[in-house]
Amino acid sequence: MNVEITGLTRRFGRTTAVAGVDLRAGPGVFGLLGPNGAGKTSLLRMMATAMPPTSGRLRLLGRDPGRYGQRRQIRRRLGYLPQNLGYYPGFTVAEFVEYFALLKEMPAARVQAAVRVAVERVELGGKAKARLRTLSGGMLRRVGIAQAIVNEPELLLLDEPTAGLDPEQRVAFRALLRDLGRRATVVVSTHLVEDVGAACAQVALMDRGKIVFHGTPADLAARGEGHGIGDAPLERGYSAVLTGVRS
Amino acid sequence: MTADRVREVTAAQHRKTRPARPPRAGVRLARLYAASRRIPAAVAAIAACAIGLRIALAGHWDSYGALQLPLVFEAGAAAAITVTTASPHGDPERVAGRWLPFLRLAAALALTAAAASALAAAGTGAHLAGGTLDALRNVAGMTGIGLLCAAALGGGLAWAGPTGYLVLGAYGLYTQWHGPALTTPWIWPARPPHDLGAAICAGLVFTLGIAAITVRGARDPAGE
Amino acid sequence: MNTTNAPAVSRQLPATRRPGRTAARLLRLELRHNAMLWMLPVAIALFWLTTYRKAMAMPPLWNLRATSMQSGTLLAFACPVAGAAAWTGSRETRRHTTEMVTVAARPRWARLLAAWAAATCWAMAGYLACLAVLYGVTAQQASWGGPLWWPAAVLAASLPAFSAAGFAAGTLLPSRFTAPLATVAAFFVVALSTQLIAGSQSYWQVSPLVTGPWDTGPDAGVATFYPYLPDLPIAQVMFLAGLTIALLAALALPRGSGGRGLRAAAAAVTTAGLLAAGTAVALAGTGKLDAHGMITIPALHDAASDRPVRFTPACSHTAIPVCLNPAYASYLPATVTAVAPALSEIAGLPGAPVRISQAAATYQQQAGNAVSVRLDGPPISGRPPVYHLLLPDQLLGPTMTTSELAAEVRSSAGPAIVASVIADRPGASQAQHAVTAGLIIAAGLPLQGLPPGTTPAADSRPGVRSQPPPEVAPGSPAYAAARRFAALAAPARHAWLMRHLTALRAGRITLRQLP
Ligand SMILES: Nc1ncnc2c1ncn2[C@@H]1O[C@H](COP(=O)(O)OP(=O)(O)O)[C@@H](O)[C@H]1O
Numbered sequence: 007m008n009v010e011i012t013g014l015t016r017r018f019g020r021t022t023a024v025a026g027v028d029l030r031a032g033p034g035v036f037g038l039l040g041p042n043g044a045g046k047t048s049l050l051r052m053m054a055t056a057m058p059p060t061s062g063r064l065r066l067l068g069r070d071p072g073r074y075g076q077r078r079q080i081r082r083r084l085g086y087l088p089q090n091l092g093y094y095p096g097f098t099v100a101e102f103v104e105y106f107a108l109l110k111e112m113p114a115a116r117v118q119a120a121v122r123v124a125v126e127r128v129e130l131g132g133k134a135k136a137r138l139r140t141l142s143g144g145m146l147r148r149v150g151i152a153q154a155i156v157n158e159p160e161l162l163l164l165d166e167p168t169a170g171l172d173p174e175q176r177v178a179f180r181a182l183l184r185d186l187g188r189r190a191t192v193v194v195s196t197h198l199v200e201d202v203g204a205a206c207a208q209v210a211l212m213d214r215g216k217i218v219f220h221g222t223p224a225d226l227a228a229r230g231e232g233h234g235i236g237d238a239p240l241e242r243g244y245s246a247v248l249t250g251v252r253s
Numbered sequence: 254m255t256a257d258r259v260r261e262v263t264a265a266q267h268r269k270t271r272p273a274r275p276p277r278a279g280v281r282l283a284r285l286y287a288a289s290r291r292i293p294a295a296v297a298a299i300a301a302c303a304i305g306l307r308i309a310l311a312g313h314w315d316s317y318g319a320l321q322l323p324l325v326f327e328a329g330a331a332a333a334i335t336v337t338t339a340s341p342h343g344d345p346e347r348v349a350g351r352w353l354p355f356l357r358l359a360a361a362l363a364l365t366a367a368a369a370s371a372l373a374a375a376g377t378g379a380h381l382a383g384g385t386l387d388a389l390r391n392v393a394g395m396t397g398i399g400l401l402c403a404a405a406l407g408g409g410l411a412w413a414g415p416t417g418y419l420v421l422g423a424y425g426l427y428t429q430w431h432g433p434a435l436t437t438p439w440i441w442p443a444r445p446p447h448d449l450g451a452a453i454c455a456g457l458v459f460t461l462g463i464a465a466i467t468v469r470g471a472r473d474p475a476g477e
Numbered sequence: 478m479n480t481t482n483a484p485a486v487s488r489q490l491p492a493t494r495r496p497g498r499t500a501a502r503l504l505r506l507e508l509r510h511n512a513m514l515w516m517l518p519v520a521i522a523l524f525w526l527t528t529y530r531k532a533m534a535m536p537p538l539w540n541l542r543a544t545s546m547q548s549g550t551l552l553a554f555a556c557p558v559a560g561a562a563a564w565t566g567s568r569e570t571r572r573h574t575t576e577m578v579t580v581a582a583r584p585r586w587a588r589l590l591a592a593w594a595a596a597t598c599w600a601m602a603g604y605l606a607c608l609a610v611l612y613g614v615t616a617q618q619a620s621w622g623g624p625l626w627w628p629a630a631v632l633a634a635s636l637p638a639f640s641a642a643g644f645a646a647g648t649l650l651p652s653r654f655t656a657p658l659a660t661v662a663a664f665f666v667v668a669l670s671t672q673l674i675a676g677s678q679s680y681w682q683v684s685p686l687v688t689g690p691w692d693t694g695p696d697a698g699v700a701t702f703y704p705y706l707p708d709l710p711i712a713q714v715m716f717l718a719g720l721t722i723a724l725l726a727a728l729a730l731p732r733g734s735g736g737r738g739l740r741a742a743a744a745a746v747t748t749a750g751l752l753a754a755g756t757a758v759a760l761a762g763t764g765k766l767d768a769h770g771m772i773t774i775p776a777l778h779d780a781a782s783d784r785p786v787r788f789t790p791a792c793s794h795t796a797i798p799v800c801l802n803p804a805y806a807s808y809l810p811a812t813v814t815a816v817a818p819a820l821s822e823i824a825g826l827p828g829a830p831v832r833i834s835q836a837a838a839t840y841q842q843q844a845g846n847a848v849s850v851r852l853d854g855p856p857i858s859g860r861p862p863v864y865h866l867l868l869p870d871q872l873l874g875p876t877m878t879t880s881e882l883a884a885e886v887r888s889s890a891g892p893a894i895v896a897s898v899i900a901d902r903p904g905a906s907q908a909q910h911a912v913t914a915g916l917i918i919a920a921g922l923p924l925q926g927l928p929p930g931t932t933p934a935a936d937s938r939p940g941v942r943s944q945p946p947p948e949v950a951p952g953s954p955a956y957a958a959a960r961r962f963a964a965l966a967a968p969a970r971h972a973w974l975m976r977h978l979t980a981l982r983a984g985r986i987t988l989r990q991l992p
């Protein structure tokens with residue numbers, strides 16, 4: 007198992023962002039659904055070793071992120087796209103991705119090739135020499151994805167990766183996800199249900215810090231049969247589960 | 254509710270609230286603008302400069318140090334004013350209405366006045382070389398340089414102007430001891446407070462800076 | 478997005494095997510985008526305005542050029558690099574990348590070190606270019622000696638230290654106000670800390686702005702007859718290096734920035750750096766002004782540097798040759814012309830000097846920051862007698878142009894040479910005063926200047942001139958006698974002196990006996 011989580015909790019003052027989550031995930035694409043404020047970002051940040059949990063147990067890639075040495079080994083094998091991508095406007099696309107390749111301690115000899123591949127995979131090959139300040143929002147999002155995948159991560163955490171992508175790009179991105187999920191554990195947080203249906207083998211639904219549903223997309227769709235509001239089976243399942251929990 | 258009715262209602266609300274709006278909304282807008290530009294922090298920085306000057310004036314300085322001392326704190330205050338020009342919002346704000354230039358103008362003028370008076374106040378009772386007039390001229394001139402830099406380079410790095418000028422101005426003062434003396438009015442810190450040429454140069458730079466920041470605002474950041 | 482273009486990168490990602498190459502790539506990336514690159518024009522413009530122009534206005538003496546460069550360049554570069562480094566240090570917070578870079582494997586200190594190094598490299602490159610120009614031009618102009626490397630080394634140690642201080646401020650307080658305030662603070666610390674210096678035993682001499690006894694300014698008298706003492710520069714470099722190391726090692730101190738071992742090592746290095754800096758401050762406090770005008774620090778002092786520098790003097794081919802240290806060779810023609818009238822009056826007299834030779838000045842610390850500079854021993858000594866001359870440039874005060882210097886030599890050294898031959902010193906006879914004054918008047922030199930029998934002292938700056946000595950004030954009998962003596966024809970004066978000089982010097986001649 008690449009991700010083993012038991013009783014994971016995170017509090018911010020009085021807010022409990024993540025309230026005792028249990029989760030196990032092996033290779034494959036894992037969708038994390040939930041309304042705004044459900045705790046998806048907080049969960050992903052803990053899985054990305056960006057933030058320690060308040061309590062609970064977390065093992066990533068068979069290692070304990072609480073220890074510095076093991077955390078560093080996890081981080082070498084990690085890709086993380088935060089919800090709000092920070093970037094350096096003066097860097098070119100290739101430079102920005104190279105910067106992260108170097109920070110992820112890739113061997114210097116392989117960096118150049120890896121950067122080229124990552125930039126190609128998000129279809130920014132033609133823009134490799136463009137400065138980030140000249141890019142559109144969707145392109146920046148793809149630069150963020152490129153830096154996350156440049157080290158061929160074994161654990162890839164993407165927080166709302168499709169926000170700002172045009173439909174064509176979104177379709178291409180789902181294909182990329184499927185491809186990456188063949189070897190790595192990819193956790194995608196999103197509130198766009200279609201993304202989950204098209205790319206994820208497993209899906210979890212979060213609400214108010216808890217996982218309220220865990221199964222395949224087909225299971226989720228089945229929950230919505232007959233009740234739930236929405237235009238597509240998954241949407242109906244999503245709303246049915248949430249209504250069920252809240253009532 | 255039909256569309257027409259909606260329009261009617263909002264128009265009515267509009268009419269009703271109109272007279273009460275400018276003062277309160279104006280204050281609120283000014284407050285939000287100030288928060289977005291970190292103006293409270295700039296005021297704190299200016300206050301820190303004034304307090305620093307006051308504390309430093311309590312010490313013993315030779316005549317050369319005493320002349321340089323106010324200049325350092327004036328440059329600090331001017332640099333703090335300069336960096337408030339950087340906008341965190343960019344385009345959305347720029348297209349959001351006609352008030353922005355006036356806000357920029359008012360903020361720059363108010364902060365400059367605050368800095369000059371705070372530094373002058375810090376100097377009262379102590380021996381402030383050059384006196385109030387000197388403080389006003391130097392703060393205004395260096396702020397002008399900073400505002401021009403902000404318009405040209407962006408708010409982030411605009412402090413390079415006033416701080417660079419600080420080194421030059423201090424050198425100008427130094428050359429009065431160890432010649433050849435630099436006497437151009439463009440290096441106004443090295444001129445006596447009542448020197449007309451220096452006051453004109455500083456005033457001109459300040460006016461240009463204020464005009465640039467009012468009309469254009471700080472350039473969007475480049476670099477990095 | 479491209480799925481068909483399968484990754485060519487192999488999967489396993491071991492730790493970097495060649496850290497040097499990765500570090501170089503990281504540094505190259507940082508160099509391309511560092512704010513110091515944008516600040517270089519400011520720094521270079523400041524260097525040109527405040528340092529280069531001033532240095533070029535000085536005579537081409539290595540000591541003047543090097544020490545004035547150290548102080549000027551420090552301000553021109555230290556302030557911008559402190560600001561640029563603070564700006565760089567606050568970058569991750571300003572750009573909201575903290576989380577992304579934190580979850581990358583490379584430790585925080587390594588990442589930050591690359592950014593710091595980029596700012597420092599640009600500052601260093603700019604500084605070295607400026608140094609090369611200034612020293613290159615000076616090498617073309619100077620008549621003797623070579624570049625002084627210690628001032629250059631102090632500067633080279635200063636830039637990383639100021640960069641590290643700014644950077645630390647930027648990482649600790651990442652606000653938009655940090656960079657400007659760091660710049661102003663750097664200026665304040667450098668320019669105004671020297672106010673606290675009192676005498677050569679001050680701890681504050683550790684400030685890299687200080688090149689010698691504070692308040693004397695660049696001094697043309699040092700490091701020509703004796704080598705440039707490295708004592709104070711060593712203490713300064715030690716202080717700056719200790720500070721730099723402590724500040725940089727402190728980057729690895731915060732929780733999570735390394736394993737326990739690494740953080741312990743960082744704490745040890747920080748402590749060591751602080752100790753080194755503290756030791757350097759303590760050493761600077763044990764400084765003492767030595768007789769040659771430089772600060773010695775007993776613990777760092779190498780006795781070998783007290784030996785005088787060997788040189789072949791530059792001499793004129795006049796009847797009484799005038800010999801200067803070759804560093805001052807450009808002053809030789811002006812000096813010869815300036816002392817010629819006095820020499821023509823005394824040439825051939827018994828006891829007249831056979832050579833005028835430039836001597837080293839002796840320095841002494843006075844109360845506060847005051848320093849006295851004078852000639853040690855009598856102005857005339859040896860057998861055959863040699864007159865020891867101090868050029869006005871060797872004394873304190875603003876550096877002079879050649880014509881200012883010539884005027885000063887004429888009005889102070891000329892009378893002093895005459896007085897030394899007549900043995901006219903305080904307490905000498907009226908006749909001696911009168912003859913000295915008569916010769917000075919005859920030589921067309923001003924009858925003012927210094928009290929007879931003394932050599933120029935520290936207060937002999939242009940414009941600060943004493944009145945005619947009271948013994949020969951206009952209206953006194955001595956003055957009348959001096960006038961009479963000056964009115965004689967030159968051969969008559971000479972003949973009288975040949976006959977009576979020995980008696981005159983012994984004080985056995987009265988005013989009445991003068992022709
Ligand atoms: N840094 C923070 N400080 C305080 N509260 C936070 C912080 N981050 C998240 N929260 C709170 O935690 C809850 C979950 O937020 P988040 O994980 O961002 O949800 P999601 O990503 O699912 O929209 C929200 O109520 C949010 O306000």
Ligand SMILES: [Mg+2]
Pocket residue numbers: 043046047048089165
């Ligand atoms: Mg979120």
